[in-house]
Amino acid sequence: MRTNRRVFVVGGLAAIAGGAGAAGVDGAETGNADTAPPDAPLCLDYGLSFICNTARFNAVRFWVESRTIVIDDRTGASTEFYQCGSCKSENTFAEKGLLKEDNYDFLPILGDGQWLIFRRRAGVRGTYREVRKTEELWGKPVLKLHMAQRATPLASWEEIRDATAAGLPIVSRTEINSDATGLRAVIECPVKTMNISLEKRLYQVDTGPIAFPDLTKPYENLIECLSLAFVAFNASCFADFVVEQPTPVIEEGREVCKVYHYSRPFSLPAANTLYAIALPT
Template identity: 60%
Template sequence: MNTARRSFMVAGAAALAFAPVAAAGGDEKQAEAAKVDGLTCLDYGRSYICNTASFNAVRFWVESRTVMVDGEQRFEFYQCGSCKSENTFAKEDLFAKENYDFMPILGDGHWLVFRRTARLNPNYRQIKTPDGFWGPANLKLREARKLTVLETWEQIRDATAAATPIVSRTEIQDETTGLKAIIECPVKTMNISLDLKMYQVDTGPIALPDLSKRHEPRIDCLRLAFVAFNAPHFADFVIEQPTKVIEEEQEKCQIHHYSGPISLKAKNTLLTVGDP
């Protein structure tokens, strides 16, 4: 697939039948991908976005996926792994002196780039088309061929102890706008209480959409967040945002930091991903 834009037309808003994502490219043939609730699952260990600019054909690892549903239209956004600001291809001093965290998200024909500095950065968010960054993007996305839904605590406990890759899906919806989103990501941290027979997912960053209104461009709705849940019906999020630094009851400054936890009604699903 040689485009950054992915729109999906389906028969009804309630249906969850997604078109398959692109295979890895080349002549490699891929077995039919498995689906849960009509949606394929990315193989997050082997999914990348490869760019094409001659000055830097940079490759990004896909770390999470957010699927937005607006009526019969569906849009996918791919949050990529973070890195640090660089003097790319320099002979020395490869990291920028005034360093910052860099994270890109691609979807619906745009890149959204986050730059988190040591202080509030007026250029924290930047949106451009692919031509404004690294040229047309090739989505090298692989899908899982075997998926199993973890429906009980015992299944979650055993999959965790066996070091089986687990992917979480969190579906949220705004009742006023009707906008819906499915946030899919590999579970990096899974807490298991053998005493309480409970689990708790704590993972991120993910791309959390603001569904309270329609944004233009659509990618502007996304914020960086971490997600936690220990039940199928709600999820808590902590969002990266301007946050006050308080010392001795006085505000010293503000920085971009994960703060202000919120809780949302959600549908959470845990999946194990089999061998490719």
């Protein structure tokens, strides 16, 4: 693997990167989203993509922070999951005391007619993961998705360097697969941190959270395969991940508690692609 770390020609994702569009999610409406054939979506414009809900008690809007497309190559079926931005537990629309005293991080993922809700408290307690049907929470979600109108693949280190220095938004795609299950996935997200070594002519993506799919076994309910993670890569052929999970806190050789933390990093073969997004004119 190390001999390939200087290979900067990005891996191809031609099967899903040919055109522009936004695929719908079961149980959701696509609103005024840009559309195109479902087998050829370009990357989302993450500055303009939201999920708007319709419940009268709270028509909450979530920002789309990343998306994960899971494809079953044996059946041809594909499912898109939209990971939304995090917020805090709150007493919504209260006169005062808007944030809950026993506070926790709240992060939703939408896909296949369901919400996967993560609640991260100070320690490992309570309900960390919960799956609910969309109609049980904030009504039918409306996908306000917009595709990047001009997304240019970055095919060399020089192009990655120049797009980074120019302040252009960059979106990454990481494709992973499992021969055992016939599943593959494309993880797409805006690159929040891009490292550039002018001396070594190297780049390194470090970004998250993303919705990481466990492809090693079949899940009766596909959304259950997702976990929160960060992704890092500096070549086209592999990616490293670190997943949020119960992690012991050790003091003086003794476990004092467990918290949800990004821990136990691992590496997978992958095909990574970077896109520069043109600024509005």
